Amino acid sequence: MNTAPASAEEPRWLTEEEQRVWRFYMHATTLLEDHLDRQLQRDAGMPHIYYGLLVKLAEAPQLRLRMTELAMHAKITRSRLSHAIARLEKNGWVRREDCPSDKRGQFAVLTDEGRQVLRKTAPGHVAAVRNAMFDRLTPEQQKSLGEIMQIVAEGLQPNEAGADLPWLR
Numbered sequence: 001m002n003t004a005p006a007s008a009e010e011p012r013w014l015t016e017e018e019q020r021v022w023r024f025y026m027h028a029t030t031l032l033e034d035h036l037d038r039q040l041q042r043d044a045g046m047p048h049i050y051y052g053l054l055v056k057l058a059e060a061p062q063l064r065l066r067m068t069e070l071a072m073h074a075k076i077t078r079s080r081l082s083h084a085i086a087r088l089e090k091n092g093w094v095r096r097e098d099c100p101s102d103k104r105g106q107f108a109v110l111t112d113e114g115r116q117v118l119r120k121t122a123p124g125h126v127a128a129v130r131n132a133m134f135d136r137l138t139p140e141q142q143k144s145l146g147e148i149m150q151i152v153a154e155g156l157q158p159n160e161a162g163a164d165l166p167w168l169r
Contacts, residue, residue, distance in 0.1 A: 032132055039128040044121040046091075049074065050084055051125065054093060054118050057110035064109040066099065093117055 014022060036048045044051070056073045057063055065073070071081040085108050088094035093114030099105030110118075134142060 035132050036125070036128055040121065040125060043124045044117055046088075049076070050088060051118075051121065053081075053084060053088065053108070054110060054114055057094065057108060058115060058118055060110075062109075063115070064097070064107045067096075067106050067108055070108050088114070091117075 033048060040046055040048055040051050053070060053074055056070060057065060067081060067085070068078065070085075071078050074081060076084075085094055085096065088108075089096065091113075093111055095109050095111055097107045097109055099107060137145065
């Protein structure tokens with residue numbers, strides 16, 4: 001039995017072509033993430049998300065970022081980041097430091113051992129990314145994909161305060 005009010009608008013269902021594109025997108029992104037996770041687990045014993053955290057720290061000034069900023073870069077909740085950093089600390093790849101200007105704030109800092117792991121792992125990872133994605137696309141397709149993903153990302157990341165974004169939870 002339909003309990004929706006009679007005045008409710010009909011959803012804008014996806015067209016057949018939109019449904020086809022959406023399903024290919026979902027299929028491809030799921031397979032790509034699994035492919036990269038398997039490569040990084042095999043080569044470095046870490047999931048893709050952890051590799052991304054190490055890369056962000058390697059790119060940061062003094063190899064350190066505030067935990068909230070790192071969560072924002074990774075697009076994950078602070079709770080998930082805390083768990084990931086604990087695992088990376090256990091491996092000796094990252095350490096936490098208290099923030100001198102904020103008693104509750106902490107920094108994640110890439111260690112020398114973490115830098116070595118990145119140096120060792122990066123060539124295999126870039127080869128996996130290149131093989132899975134860029135080598136399959138023409139330069140024009142790469143440019144189009146970049147433009148499309150930028151539009152989607154910008155549309156999903158509101159600038160207003162109070163937005164429900166993972167790193168704010």
